[in-house]
Amino acid sequence: MRKSLTDRIEEYIKVLINRSDQQQIEIQRAELAETFSCVPSQVTYVLATRFTVKHGYITESKRGGKGFVRITRVTPHAGSDSRLKADIQELVAHLKEDRHIGESEARLIRQLLITLFTELSPEQRQLVLSRLVKDIGLYVGWQTD
Amino acid sequence: MRKSLTDRIEEYIKVLINRSDQQQIEIQRAELAETFSCVPSQVTYVLATRFTVKHGYITESKRGGKGFVRITRVTPHAGSDSRLKADIQELVAHLKEDRHIGESEARLIRQLLITLFTELSPEQRQLVLSRLVKDIGLYVGWQTD
DNA sequence: TATAGATAAAGGTCAATGATAGTCAAAGGA
DNA sequence: TCCTTTGACTATCATTGACCTTTATCTATA
Numbered sequence: 001m002r003k004s005l006t007d008r009i010e011e012y013i014k015v016l017i018n019r020s021d022q023q024q025i026e027i028q029r030a031e032l033a034e035t036f037s038c039v040p041s042q043v044t045y046v047l048a049t050r051f052t053v054k055h056g057y058i059t060e061s062k063r064g065g066k067g068f069v070r071i072t073r074v075t076p077h078a079g080s081d082s083r084l085k086a087d088i089q090e091l092v093a094h095l096k097e098d099r100h101i102g103e104s105e106a107r108l109i110r111q112l113l114i115t116l117f118t119e120l121s122p123e124q125r126q127l128v129l130s131r132l133v134k135d136i137g138l139y140v141g142w143q144t145d
Numbered sequence: 146m147r148k149s150l151t152d153r154i155e156e157y158i159k160v161l162i163n164r165s166d167q168q169q170i171e172i173q174r175a176e177l178a179e180t181f182s183c184v185p186s187q188v189t190y191v192l193a194t195r196f197t198v199k200h201g202y203i204t205e206s207k208r209g210g211k212g213f214v215r216i217t218r219v220t221p222h223a224g225s226d227s228r229l230k231a232d233i234q235e236l237v238a239h240l241k242e243d244r245h246i247g248e249s250e251a252r253l254i255r256q257l258l259i260t261l262f263t264e265l266s267p268e269q270r271q272l273v274l275s276r277l278v279k280d281i282g283l284y285v286g287w288q289t290d
Numbered sequence: 291t292a293t294a295g296a297t298a299a300a301g302g303t304c305a306a307t308g309a310t311a312g313t314c315a316a317a318g319g320a
Numbered sequence: 321t322c323c324t325t326t327g328a329c330t331a332t333c334a335t336t337g338a339c340c341t342t343t344a345t346c347t348a349t350a
Contacts, residue, residue, distance in 0.1 A: 001171050004211035006334060029301055039336055044302065049333085056245030064343025067300035073245075080243030087239055091232040095262060098229060108274060115281050117240060124284045128277070129253060135276045136260050137166075139269045147320095151324065174311055184326055189312060194323085209333025212310040 010050045023073040088113045155195045168218040226263045233258045
């Protein structure tokens, strides 16, 4: 996919948040716009379309001297983990039935999926997924680059 | 039979998908139309008549600047597999909601899980799983021997 | 010294424009 | 008749810039 300016700014912000501890960064709107050689309102647009609560982010700001834009990634709320775990239980149960997978492999799969999706950070997860692409690709002939 | 424009565009798209690594391509509607010297809506027509879910394809698109049309071939599978796929769809949908995973990562995860559980042989699957144990173990400190 | 008003330094809003893709109905052709 | 082809019109997403609002700081004056 050809990346738009909006896409690139979005990525950039996410990298900054990933690097931060506290899942939070503060930027100067004008400065970020300068970095990407665009108008400041472009940044506002990116925030409005890619960093909403629905996307899992909260943005706050202050105008005037010493102003800033603060972007915080909110961690998924507690109850959600149990739903994912239930999904995984279900998936593995069906795997056992349909694909004749034994209990020990089933246990392993359960553990792997739970760890992958509920314990790893987004960055770690992406690293693991990209290696998984390579590994699986070996068998199904995907071209990885 | 004399090939219609629609036939030729269909063929062309299928060649592109065959060459692609992940059974998926992204095109610019206008550009493809240009290639075949026809109106853009002709491309829409081809997609609507030859690349439906029934034919084994999923199409997605985005309008506006840097827009695209994405065409994915989904491999058809026997009865019980559809239950696993439904499980995977559900799991990924919940992941998107709860863990704020974007569409592109979601697609990757779906593809990986489907391949891992419905396309690989038991032996291949076990090899991949053992690699996965190692990879994830790196991050969570599992002792692998 | 206290403070009101001026000025500077942020960020916000919104409408216009550009860049894509989608819809639909009419016309064409085998 | 049924499928294909075309094009005018529509919908959506991205980008820009003029104008607005808020906050901090400076300055003149009682």
